[in-house]
Amino acid sequence: MSQQNAVIDQGLAAERQTEWSQQGKMQTRAAAVWNRYKRNKFAVAGFIVFTIYILAAIFAPLFSQYDPESFDIMDADLAPSLSHPFGTDSMGADVFIRALFGARISLSVAVIATTVTVAFGVIYGAVSGYFGRAVDMIMMRIVDALQSIPSFFLLLIIAAIMVPSMWSTIIALSTFGWLNMARIVRGEILSLKERDYATAALVTGEPKRAIIFYHILPNAIAPIIVIATLDIANNIIAEATLSFLGLGIQPPTPSWGNMLSSAQELVTLTTYPWTALFPGLCIMIAVLAVNFIGDGLRDALDPRQKNK
């Protein structure tokens, strides 16, 4: 009976929807979000810049005749010129092409690590928020405790435990990177689970798993997307910092962070500042772009919370 009703309602709704959209009265949710998003000029600029980064990372090999891991000591420490737009480093490798290949590594590490932390943080937060009481108490105390330790400190320790590589860096970023997401999702779920539709799903006897992931979580998608975007920005910085300290991506594999490592020596820094300047700017612009995207998404996805 109830199923039949649902079918009728859906049919009717679909009919109305086509009718309205033909008359131009209706927007899909995505279109509405995009309309609000594109009003934020910085967010649009961020989106364009980040797209360029992704394309540059994908098509990196097409851009230059140099090999990122070929070192020609005769060409060491050349200042930026037409043949080497960002100059060359102390090993004679072209800084521009290394920055391009560095984008591949740095961006993949950030995106993969964020995927892991989003998945884990969302599940952790959802379970904690939905079950509440003792479960929530214990799960959140653990998050509290971990958040009392400087996160960068935890990151360093984890990274130092493993032999540094791309995957060890991803693991280090993922291990404690989910705390913030868990806390936010838990807060959302805590309020959403009291809504009538959640209660309705409960009385129809749906399993708790379905209620959490099918009924409640989709309504918390806005903050999840925003936090995930900002997590990507933070992970780009964290990877760069780890690699800079020598605990992340190891040379000769280029990453933006390890390209700056040599600048720790003051002589290199004073004499060949471009070896530090360009990779640093690459990080900064990428992170800035992602942060603008996150800010734009925050306003676009949740118009009620319009930027104060």
Next chain:
Amino acid sequence: MIPLLFIISIVSFLLMTMAPGDPTAMFVNPESSKGAEQDLSAIRDKLGVDKPIYVQYAKWIKMIVLDGDFGYSFQDGRPVLEKIVERIPATLLLMGTAIFISFLIAIPIGIYSAVRQYSPLDNTFTFLSFLGISIPSFFFAIMMMLVFSLKLGWFPASNMRGDGGNLPTALDILYHLILPASVLAFGLVAQYSRFMRSSMLEVIHQDYIRTARAKGVTEGKVVFKHAFRNALLPIITLIGLQLPHLFGGALIIEQIFAWPGMGRLAIGSIFIRDYQVIMGVTMVTAVLVVIGNLLADILYAVVDPRIQYGKT
């Protein structure tokens, strides 16, 4: 608070025991194989690293709680607590100065941005704060060092004292402090000015502000007397919550400017796998963070008479 520290102690202990690499290896010369195994097992026995994890943990936590004993550094045999305590003042000085500088700059920016919302200057500040949170602190630190100490030669590039010539100690330290503290403050200004702006905006739309304006209070008085004081309250809590983040930031700045604080000790210990020191620093930092949050709560209650702890 106690359960919190208990969980922190378990986490930091587990992390350390997960670590591969045998810290006892450095006690034995690998060249002289004769009797090395015996020596090693004797050392392992003494340090207790061959016992089950929970036994090691129980022993470790018991020593801390009962005697305040964090064990000894593998590196030089000195008590861990002693090594950490001598580093705390430098870190607190750096962080305290950075917070002070950032308050001086961020609060006026936040107030202005809220009062003149969406004005060209507010938009500029917004952009700058995005820049502030997007620039990796190590990169910013390196660039500032390049410009202000290596090129212009205005400030020393590293250490806490020494290059100042004949300056008295306090001035010498201040001279060394300015650059690292400003670099650390830069990132904080970006965050705090945003906090201040949104906190101010929240307050400024309240009824009592409208009332104040309606009864003819001058705009300056409305902003500074009625709005500002109330907007400052949430900032206190936020800064308490930001403390772990600040410790992380200080860690990198200390490393780059060779500032002899806890962060530099921590990074140094991580590189040589000095587990006792790493666990000690983790615990001490966590305790400082918890104390910081407690202070923020108390301060909040002092500033805001509506809040009374212990009474409901």
